[in-house]
Each structure stands twice: as C-alpha cells, then as structure tokens.
Amino acid sequence: MFKNxxxxxxxxxxxxxxxxxISLAAxxxxxxxxxxxxxxxxxxxxxxxxxxxxxxxxxxxxxxxxEIQEQDxxxxxxxxxxxxxxxxxxxISKDQALEDFKRKYGENEVLAKALFEVxxxxxxxxxNIKTDGNPEQFKEVSDILAGENFAELIEKVDFSEKKDIxxxxxxxxxxxxxxxxxxxxxxxxxxxxxxxxxIKLTVSSLKEEISTMxxxxxxxxxxxxPFIIQGAIYGFIAFVICFIISMMxxxxxxxxxxxxxxxxxxxKYFISNIWIFILVQIIFGVGVGVISSFFAVRRHLKV
Amino acid sequence: xxxxxxxxxxxxxxxxxxxxINFEANKGEFVCIVGKSGAGKTTLINLILGLEKPTSGExxxxxxxxxxxxxxxxxxxxxxxGGIHQDYKLLSNKTVFENVSYIMEVEGKDQEEITExxxxxxxxxxxxxxxxxxxxxxxxGEQQRLAVARALINNPEIILxxxxxxxxxxxxxxxxxxxxxxxxxxxxTIILSSHDREVVNKLQKRVITLDQGKIIRDEEQxxxxx
Ligand SMILES: Nc1ncnc2c1ncn2[C@@H]1O[C@H](COP(=O)(O)OP(=O)(O)O)[C@@H](O)[C@H]1O
Ligand SMILES: [Mg+2]
Numbered sequence: 407m408f409k410n411x412x413x414x415x416x417x418x419x420x421x422x423x424x425x426x427x428i429s430l431a432a433x434x435x436x437x438x439x440x441x442x443x444x445x446x447x448x449x450x451x452x453x454x455x456x457x458x459x460x461x462x463x464x465x466x467x468x469x470x471x472x473e474i475q476e477q478d479x480x481x482x483x484x485x486x487x488x489x490x491x492x493x494x495x496x497x498i499s500k501d502q503a504l505e506d507f508k509r510k511y512g513e514n515e516v517l518a519k520a521l522f523e524v525x526x527x528x529x530x531x532x533x534n535i536k537t538d539g540n541p542e543q544f545k546e547v548s549d550i551l552a553g554e555n556f557a558e559l560i561e562k563v564d565f566s567e568k569k570d571i572x573x574x575x576x577x578x579x580x581x582x583x584x585x586x587x588x589x590x591x592x593x594x595x596x597x598x599x600x601x602x603x604x605i606k607l608t609v610s611s612l613k614e615e616i617s618t619m620x621x622x623x624x625x626x627x628x629x630x631x632p633f634i635i636q637g638a639i640y641g642f643i644a645f646v647i648c649f650i651i652s653m654m655x656x657x658x659x660x661x662x663x664x665x666x667x668x669x670x671x672x673x674k675y676f677i678s679n680i681w682i683f684i685l686v687q688i689i690f691g692v693g694v695g696v697i698s699s700f701f702a703v704r705r706h707l708k709v
Numbered sequence: 710x711x712x713x714x715x716x717x718x719x720x721x722x723x724x725x726x727x728x729x730i731n732f733e734a735n736k737g738e739f740v741c742i743v744g745k746s747g748a749g750k751t752t753l754i755n756l757i758l759g760l761e762k763p764t765s766g767e768x769x770x771x772x773x774x775x776x777x778x779x780x781x782x783x784x785x786x787x788x789x790x791g792g793i794h795q796d797y798k799l800l801s802n803k804t805v806f807e808n809v810s811y812i813m814e815v816e817g818k819d820q821e822e823i824t825e826x827x828x829x830x831x832x833x834x835x836x837x838x839x840x841x842x843x844x845x846x847x848x849x850g851e852q853q854r855l856a857v858a859r860a861l862i863n864n865p866e867i868i869l870x871x872x873x874x875x876x877x878x879x880x881x882x883x884x885x886x887x888x889x890x891x892x893x894x895x896x897x898t899i900i901l902s903s904h905d906r907e908v909v910n911k912l913q914k915r916v917i918t919l920d921q922g923k924i925i926r927d928e929e930q931x932x933x934x935x
Binding site for chain 2: 409410612614615619621622624625
C-alpha cells in the first residue's frame, strides 16, 4: 500500500514536470480563482469592520434639564437599559461633563476663557445610549426618549443630525455587501468552471494513456492517484503564489486602503486573520485542483 | 483457460464482426488465430480483455464470465494477461524503461526486482540503448518490440499477441515468435493472431481460421489456408 502511494507520488511529480505547459495553465487559472476568493474574504472582513465602526458611533445623547435630580436620571437610565435594543447606557453628570470638557480642551486658551466667562458649570447632565446600530432600533429608542413620559425631564435628545448619515451608510453597506457577495460568488463559480475545464482538457489529452493503464490491469486508484496529486500540487503552488501576492498587496496597498477606510489597516487585518486567509486559499487552491482532477479522470476510467 | 461460448459481436447498427464463436484454449496451449484483415481477429482479442462486450454469448477465463465480474476482479485478470496490441498501446508520456516498469509497479513488485528485470527484458528485445526515449521517438518496429517486452515482463499466464510481427523484418519476427514459443514451453497460454502465412506455417500449432466473422477451420498443427 505504502509502496503504491510512493509510486503514485513519483508518477505525479514526473508528469507534473514533463507537462510544464499544462501545469502552468492549470496553476494560472487556479491562482485567479484563489485570488478572487481572497479578495472576497477581504471585502467581507473590511465591510464587517466598517459596520463595527459605525455601530460603535451610533449613540444617542439625552440631555436632562438642569434642575433634574441625579436619582431621577438613574431611574430613567434603568428603564432604558431594560429595552432590548440598548447595548449600553452611561450616565454623565454635570461635573463629569465639565471634567471631560476640561480634559479635552484644557489646553485651548480661547475655550478655557469662554468657559470662565460663562461662570459656573454650563453643562447639562446626560445619558449616553449606545444601541446595536440598527437604524430601526435607533429610531425606537429616540422615540421613547422624545415621548411624553420623559418630556418633562429631558431638555433635548441629540440624534437627528446623525440619523441620515446612519441610514445612508446602512443602506449602502447592505447593498454593497449583497451585490459584492453575489458578484464575487458568481466570479468564483466561473473561475472554478474554468479550472475544471482546463484540467478536463488536459486529462482528456491523456485519454488513451488512461485506457492503456486499465488494459494492463492498473486499479482505478493507481491511475487516478497521480492526477489527483497533480491537482493538489497545482493547488498548493497556486496557494503559495496567492499568499505572497496577498501579503505584498495588503502591505503596499495599505496606505491607499487606509484613505478609503479610515482606521483600517489592511496589512494588520491580514496578519491578524492570517490563518483564515491561509485556510481559504488552501481550500480553494488544493480543493478545486483535487476535485477537478478527480472528476476529469473519472469519465475515462470506464474501460 | 479461455472459453468462447456462442459469442456474437455486432457493431451498431448492423456490422456482424463475429458470429457464433465457440472454442476453448486450454492452459499451456498455443493457438493461432488467422484470417484476412477485417476478419475479426482484433475484436476477438479485445473481447478476451473485456475491452468489448459480446452482443450475445459468454467468454470465460479460468471459469469466470468476464462480463459478469466486478471492476477490481477484471483488473486482477488483466494483470495476468500480457497483451501485445496491433496498435501497441504504449504509454506516450512514459519512457521506454517506464513503459515496462509500469507493468511491474501495477503488480506491486519491489523496486529491486524492477531495476533488475526491466533492463534484462529490454536487452532481449534489443532496446537496451533506448531506455530514456519516448515511444514517439521510436520506429514502428521498435515500438512493437517494446510492446512485446511489456507483455512478457510480468511472466503472465496468458499472452495475447495481436499481429506482433506486423511491423517487423523477418529476423525480428523470428525473434519475437521464438520468445512466444519459449513462454509456451514454460506453460503459458498463447493466443497469436496473424495474417503472416510463413510464421503460422512454421509454428505447426493449432490454427483457428476466421473468415467473415465465423470459424471456418480449427485444426491441431494447422496451416494457414485461406
Ligand atoms: N469499434 C468498432 N466499431 C465499428 N466497427 C468496428 C470497430 N472495431 C472494428 N470494427 C470493424 O470490425 C471488423 C473487424 O475488425 P478487426 O477485428 O479489427 O479485424 P482484424 O483484426 O481481423 O483485421 C472490421 O470491418 C472493422 O472495421
Ligand atoms: Mg487486427
């Protein structure tokens, strides 16, 4: 058994080296396929990142009237926290707001002077509410706050400006990801078909050989094995090429991508998800290569 | 060893190539199948290998109906048959050496045995200086001799030789026929198809004469008469 396996490996490598043209063609189409899969994975990740960024930015601030007591605000906070859309509610007291302001703008003389001239503490106590980022939930929370129950307590709810942006971003994201994923998927299917047909053509050119092997009594696995191993070799080489391309690509395009997606470091993203990238590239490269070979040979084994 | 029972082969739509073929070749027998070209010799040999299926009738090898057994059993039987095909059926992507060693590798023979046996047989058929050539770099006669080497290497119980001298000069023909006779003396069953009158007459073995798909003569120590 082991002897057979060694022989199958030997045949695979010999045939691979003897048919360099065929091997190159197969590797090339596999590289295209694996790169497509890599890009799709990357866009998926980038859009996920974008969503996360937006979600964390979507918050609502409810400013309470100056005279409202802290315990009343805490009461409101508890009520709101119970709502299932609300991720987190933070109470910011008058003093805390002043502290935050000072810490943020303490260096700025103009602002410090303005603050001094106003005298006292001009800030209002507030609740900062973070939602899951879904625009509908967002609307619901702001409706509750703007509603009659809280009208007496709340001076104003700060959300309206952001609402539009958030809605747009959401609709863009969902349509981009949807069309992107569908398009990417279609491209990958086409690429896989090209790989399959390339390998099918090369195997068909060896139809006579395969039938001769059957005539002299070789078992199906003994015949099929070298083709499958060759498929795996094509896939593995395609994987190595794509890995190098994507490593360099994400490194050199990092700056460009940064300007499109602020705060997103594509190279870091690649490195921190390196195992997923490797896995996807190997699965697409070796998987598609092996499966294509398997089916390409199968049709000629019925001798 | 080999038994044809009422075998008829019709190629669609209506070309009857073999009709009601009945014969039995015993173990250790040397049988010549003669007939004009187109008489059905190659088809008969392909039927034994399971490359073609009879339209009706059965073919038995060692008592097994070869059209009723599973793939792995059929492959096992094929490993025990040395075939010299009219169109050689060499592996065009393998060298001369590999064409022969492949047969031993299929059998699962050890590497040592391969490195020892393959040069020997290639020497016997006069191809010792062509080890690394590919079949398409050989002359017709050389390809035929390679096919002979390949058929003999595993010491098979049955040798099916389909016009193995068709492309050879008299000297090489004589050598190949001698090899077949030697194998026969060692107890192997030989089926030789030929339309070479001299070869057949010299052999003085059993001759089955095919004409238009039918057996018209089956004689011990027969002669080539058409
Ligand atoms: N696969 C095939 N399909 C149709 N006709 C075939 C096929 N193989 C052989 N024949 C026909 O069968 C007849 C016998 O062929 P063959 O067995 O090769 O004869 P021989 O070997 O005696 O010359 C020929 O007329 C040939 O054209
Ligand atoms: Mg013939």
